[in-house]
Amino acid sequence: GLLDACRVGMLKPGAILVNVARGALVDEAALVEALRQGRIRGAALDVFRQEPLPPESPLWTLENTLLTPHTSPVSPGKFWPRALAIFTENWQRYDRGEPLRNLVDKRAGY
Secondary structure: OOEOHHHHHOOOOOOEEEEOOOHHHEOHHHHHHHHHOOOOOEEEEOOOOOOOOOOOOHHHHOOOEEEOOOOOOOOHHHHHHHHHHHHHHHHHHHHHOOOOOOOOOOOOOO
């Protein structure tokens, strides 16, 4: 709750709020209102109060908001090559009708 509604309201109009720390730091409802009303320029969010971010969250619909899938602590020099390798291998497995690696468990939320 560090950036509660009062503090979000104190941000300058050109501010872009970036949260790569903890989702609970930001009052998401206050942030959504500030973004909708154009009281701040935008937001870049990698973490959320609830993860994964629920489909009904208004954050998904805001054009002045960039959402990333909790990847800020990841080294770009190592993460993306590994992700591409897994994708490529899974594409080949899919094409051959084999089981895929690293399947998402939708019931668990990840």
